[in-house]
Amino acid sequence: MKLKELERPAVQAWSPASQYPLYLATGTSAQQLDSSFSTNGTLEIFEVDFRDPSLDLKHKGVLSASSRFHKLIWGSFGNGLLESSGVIAGGGDNGMLILYNVTHILSSGKEPVIAQKQKHTGAVRALDFNPFQGNLLASGASDSEVFIWDLNNLNVPMTLGSKSQQPPEDIKALSWNRQAQHILSSAHPSGKAVVWDLRKNEPIIKVSDHSNRMHCSGLAWHPDIATQLVLCSEDDRLPVIQLWDLRFASSPLKVLESHSRGILSVSWSQADAELLLTSAKDSQILCWNLESSEVVYKLPTQSSWCFEVQWCPRDPSVFSAASFDGWISLYSVMGRSWEVQHMRLADKISSSFSKGQPLPPLQVPEQVTQASLIPPLKKPPKWIRRPTGVSFAFGGKLVTFGLPSTRLVPQPCPRLVFISQVTTESEFLMRSTELQEALRSGNLLNYCQNKSQQALLQSEKMLWQFLKVTLEQDSRMKFLKLLGYSKDELQKKVAIWLKSDVGLGEGPQPKGNDLNSDRQQAFCSQASKHTTEEASASSAFFDELLPQNMTPWEIPITKDVDGLLSQALLLGELGPAVELCLKEERFADAIILAQAGGADLLKQTQERYLAMKKTKISSLLACVVQKNWKDVVCTCSLKNWREALALLLTYSSTEKFPELCDMLGTRMEQEGGRTLTSEARLCYVCSGSVERLVECWAKCHQALSPMALQDLMEKVMVLNRSLELLWGPHGVSPGPATTYRVTQYANLLAAQGGLATAMSFLPSDCAQPPVQQLRDRLFRAQGSAVLGQQSPPFPYPRIVVGAIPHSKETSYRLGSQPSHQVPTPSPRPRVFTPQSSPAMPLAPSHPSPYQGPRMQNLSDYRAPGSQAIQPLPLGPGVRPGPQDSWKEAPAPRGNLQRNKLPEAFMPPAPITAPVMSLTPELQGILPSQPPVSGVSHAPPGAPGELSLQLQHLPPEKMERKELPPEHQSLKSSFEALLQRCSLSATDLKTKRKLEEAAQRLECLYEKLCEGTLSPHVVAGLHEVARCVDAGSFEQGLAVHAQVAGCSSFSEVSSFMPILKAVLIIAHKLLV
Structure with missing residues (x-):
């Protein structure tokens, strides 16, 4: 795409890359004449502003010159002044070298000419500033003169060599090496390039084309590799670019040939060492990719030859081209249609002819040539590629790539890729390792004890104590102790109460007819051992409580309540008797009578009593007597959740206990607020409900953090281990919430680099896809660390991609014959050691219209016959050729078991001549072999080919050294x-x-x-x-x-x- 253009018959020079804004300097060319035929010279400076859509350049400075220029170059030398814009050096006729101060030209102030030197004898056509020392300027002219100027002292330049060392030739180009600051090269029309070492002040190597037809017109050093340079030829008979490496200077590494006529200019991109720009007499500008030796950008100039092309130092995608028709154009290699330029030109012409009103639209005839499209570079250039990059990988890996800071020796792959382990949660990893070690060693009791001691909150301390109890025997009694209820403490309190003088609001009891202290202790001891499931005591126990000396008693026969009770008892009517007792609120008598009347009567009496007698403890008595534990869970005050849990621990059966604990915990979550939600975890620990424990934790921890997740996993793993001790390792299956949190935990561990630890926490029998995929990924990410372990099941469906069927025509064209190939032995003098006979395939590798013969069983071979040579069909994919074309046969392959080759087997030498018959010596040594059945029939249209069938002898035993242990x-x-x-x-x-x-x-x-x-x-x-x-x-x-x-x-x-x-x-x- 053309960006800017300037009508000047001039040479050009870009401002240095450090200069802003971007400038382009032009000097009147000594090789061209304009329409005025003036011989005066002019040096001009233009600002290049790509934000301006017009094609024009902004004129910034002009200076008349005493002569025209053959070469113009702009250096960054400024004598240390910050406001300096550098120095322009111009080479003119008669050995004139002129240096200009760019700052003075732009400001039109002081004298811009720094110096004029006329040391050369001819026109100065080659100039170059040293890229490392900006004060060094190399100039070349006729008679092979090369001077090195120090801009700090221009009096006496340094002369390279002597005229006697070099033939008197013009210097066509000079170029400083881009890696070694003391190396300078010069190009000559004779086709040679001389490389100078300024430290020795002598040439170190001369590169020349052996054809003697190359006329050098340009030279450029590789931007990155110090020993490589390119030469281009302006000879129309040999329009080539040669890439040389001084380490192998006998011939060029590459020769680029796409120009049809001589090459006039060459420029190597400093931003991308793969891009080389050339212009030639075929009116084309080509951009080459030196790695692939292909043209990646082509620009037809359509007008005239371009005698000079230069890459822009500041904008790597832009280059300038000066042509013999007096135009300097600026292009971009990113490509664009010419239509934009044509529209701009049409708008410019329209604005000149319009009178304040737009012109009518232009009707373009159909025969007008359509706008051509200039495609961009075929390969993205280096400056738009990422020079460095970073990406996180699975397992906490950080992958970075980029160019090394220093590269002394060029490497085939200069980019380096670094893989680092990133760890941001050190405490998290340490606690995870401690948990894994406790699970592995089984020392979970000490682990829970330490966690309980380290806990800061009382709820956390209690939770860890509960988790510790789940791992111990007699867990229910220990849960009760943790809740504050101990049978030993209760017995002590009851004994103290009974020994006191004050009872339940009554005075001291008489000693004669009451239990003594020993019997009180015995009663308390016996009562503590009984629950409601053993409601009645043994008769022997009550016999012991009866006094030995009984007083005679009477049976009431009165008409009061006692008399009615006596009659009901005498008649065995226990039901009416119980009703009378309940009506008279004689509850103890009613209970005793109901117990004698059977279980149904006792149950009805207990229900009537509990309904009539309302006290603080009556609800608790009702639940204990009726064993209605669900009412306890659902109706008790949540202030007494500990008492409710203690009641479940004491009375509920093993089957109902987990369900009731979960119900209590769920009610605490729903009705008790945040405080009781945290306490509900104790219920889930008692019931062994890991899933509900995880769900409860999720309600308390809205924001997920690594340490919070670690706290959860510690509790989950300990509770899982306690359940495994009860039900076995296969009796615990994680729920969805548990699986989700475990997967989160494993992912977090993997992100910190703990791949093996993460894999150990994943449930082994979980069939959920996320878990299986993560397990497979962790297994493969560990690499050699899991060698010998059984790989997890593949979590993705396998898709079998079958072979693409061949059509009959294609199959026959590619060769439909079976792959029967017979190896030929290596000829040796006197001693013949044939190669072992390999097996042959039973069928062709793909369908064919012709079914080839099959090999018979090896045991079916009969006695040797007289025929030793039989034609065999060609293998698949081999075109039939003339019978006199011989080449080395490839090793046969097939499905039959082959003879094992000896360890000292040496492959035979290739056949260099057709073997048409056996020598008399071999005929006497080797027995003949019959032809394979069916092999002699060739497919239609395929010429036969003779193959040698030899009965192989056992191969020679050749000893081979044993493989060193380090390579086993x-x-x-x-x-x-x-x-x-x-x-x-x-x-x-x-x-x-x-x-x-x-x-x-x-x-x-x-x-x-x-x-x-x-x-x-x-x-x-x-x-x-x-x-x-x-x-x-x-x-x-x-x-x-x-x-x-x-x-x-x-x-x-x-x-x-x-x-x-x-x-x-x-x-x-x-x-």
């Missing part, structure tokens, strides 16, 4: 990976590839035995093996790519490609 793990990892892939592979193609890999990896093991691999290759292979053991195949592929890129091809070509294929297969199969 390498072989074990790769062989185990191949085995897992073979078991998971379903298609025949993959299985064949794995069989080939097993053979090809033998080359690796041989090299390891011989110790011929480089240390960095061995280290990389071990790193790949560690990635394989951890199941991280993507990381293994990244390590593989780095090792392969940094290694010699001849060293690793025998095993690295197949190792990569195995890693890709393993990654796809998820083994």
Whole structure:
């Protein structure tokens, strides 16, 4: 896209990257003439404002020059002045070098000319400022003259070498090295480039093309790699760009050929070392990607040749081009349609002809050429790529990438990726570790005791004491003690009360007819052992209470109540007797009579009594007698929740106790407010309801924090362990709320790096997808730490992708013959050691219209015949070729069991000539072999090909060194990976590839035995093996790519490609 344009027959120079605003300097070109044919020169400075939509540049300064310019360059040298805008150096005719102060030109103040030097003998066509020391300026002219100027002292420049050392040639270009400040290179029309070392003041190397047809027109150093530079040729017969590396200066590393005519200018982007800009006589400006050697941007200039292109130092996407038609244009490589420029031009013309009113719309004829579209760069440039980045990964990992701060030696992969463990909750991890250790060791009693002592709130202290009791025997009695009710204390209090002189509002009892103190103790002791489930005492016990000396008594026969009672008792009418007692409020007599009348009468009497007698304790008596514990839970005052819980602990059955405790806790949550909601947790601990405990905790903790979740998990895990002691490990199944909180806890642990700890807390028998997915993720994230453990079930559905069916036409065209391939032996003088006979596949790898022959059983071979050579059909994917075309046959693969190769097996040498007959020596040694049944029939249209069928002798035993112990793990990892892939592979193609890999990896093991691999290759292979053991195949592929890129091809070509294929297969199969 064109951004700006300027009509000037001039050379150009951008302001330095540190300069703001952005300027463009132009100097009248010595190689061009305008319509006035004037020979005067002008130096002008323009401001480049891309916010302005117009194509014009803002004129900021102008200065008349004594001569025209061949080269213009703008440096940042300013003598330490903050207000300085740098220095412009111009090279003119007759060896003239002129230096200008940019600040004075812009301000039109003081004399802008700093100095004029005329040391060269010819035109100064090459200039360059040192990027490290801005006061050093290199200039080049005719007769191979190169001067180094110090702007602090311009009197005597430094001369490189002597004229006698170099042939008298023009200097076409000069360039300082971008990494080494003392290295300078010069380009000559003869096609050579000379590299100078200023410390030695002599050339250190000369680079030249052997074809002697290259005429250098430009030169540029690599921005990042100190030893690489490019040369371009202006010769129309050889319009190429050559990339040279001085370490291998015998020939260029790359040759770029896309220009059709000679190249006039070259510029290397300092913002992206992969981008190189060139202009040529074919009226094209090309941008190259040096990594891929392709053109990523093409700009046809359509008007004239561009003799100079320059990247903008400040805006990396912008470049300028000066053409021979007298125009300087500014473009962007990001691309845009020319239509915008055409609309701007049309608007400009319309504004000149309009008279205050807009012109009518322009009707463009259909035959007018449509606006062309200039596409942007094919690859995103470096300046819009992220130079660094950061991302959090699972397991509390922080992954960062970026360029290293210093890079002395260029690397194939300069970006570094760092994986760090981020831990923000140290106390949380410490408490989690303590909990895991207590669960593992089983020392939970001390753990609960410590937690109770460390608790600050009384409710937390009580909760931990309750949790401790759940792990002990006789938990109900201990719960009662924690609630403040102890049988021992009760017995002491009752005994003290009975011994006192004052009873229940009555005076002292007579001693003669009452129980003595010993009997009182015995009564209290017996009464304490009985509950309502044993309401009546034994008769023997009451016999002991009767006095020994009885007074005679009479039966009332009067007409009062006593007489009526006597008659009812004498007649056995206990029901009416009980009614009389209740009416007269003789409740004790009624209860005694009802007990003698049976359970039904006793129950009715108890209900009548409890309904008639209302006291503070009557409700409690009613619940104890009637065993109606649900009424206690639902109707008692919540102020007495402790008493209600104690009543349940004392009287309720084992089956009903958990339900009643949950009901009490739920009522406390719903009606008791925040205080009783916290106390309700004690009810859930007593009942063993983990789910309700978690739900109650969630109501009290609206804001989730790691420490609060840790408090919950400590209680949940202890309560779960107590339930496991009662019901066994499989008797506890977590509910939805518990599972949700446990999953949250495990995720939080994983985020802090505690992968193994997080996995241990997950319920093992939970089938909920979130738990299974998290377990699988934790298992795979641990890598080699879980080797030997059984992997969890795969939480996602497996999708089997079948092979794509082939059409008959395609199958036959690709080769439908079965893959019968016979290996050929390696010829040796006198001693013949053939290769072991491999098995052949039973069927072709894909459908075909022609069904090839099948191999007979190996046991069906008969005696040797006279024919030893039979034609075999070609394998799948092999085109039939002429019979005189011979090449090395690939190793056969199939499903039949193959003969095991010896350890010292050496692959045979490839066949270099067709074997048409056996020598007499071999005919005498080797027996003939009959042809395979059915093999001689070739498919229609496929020419036969002769193959050698030889009865193989046992191979020679060649001793191979044993694999060193430090490399045994390498072989074990790769062989185990191949085995897992073979078991998971379903298609025949993959299985064949794995069989080939097993053979090809033998080359690796041989090299390891011989110790011929480089240390960095061995280290990389071990790193790949560690990635394989951890199941991280993507990381293994990244390590593989780095090792392969940094290694010699001849060293690793025998095993690295197949190792990569195995890693890709393993990654796809998820083994």
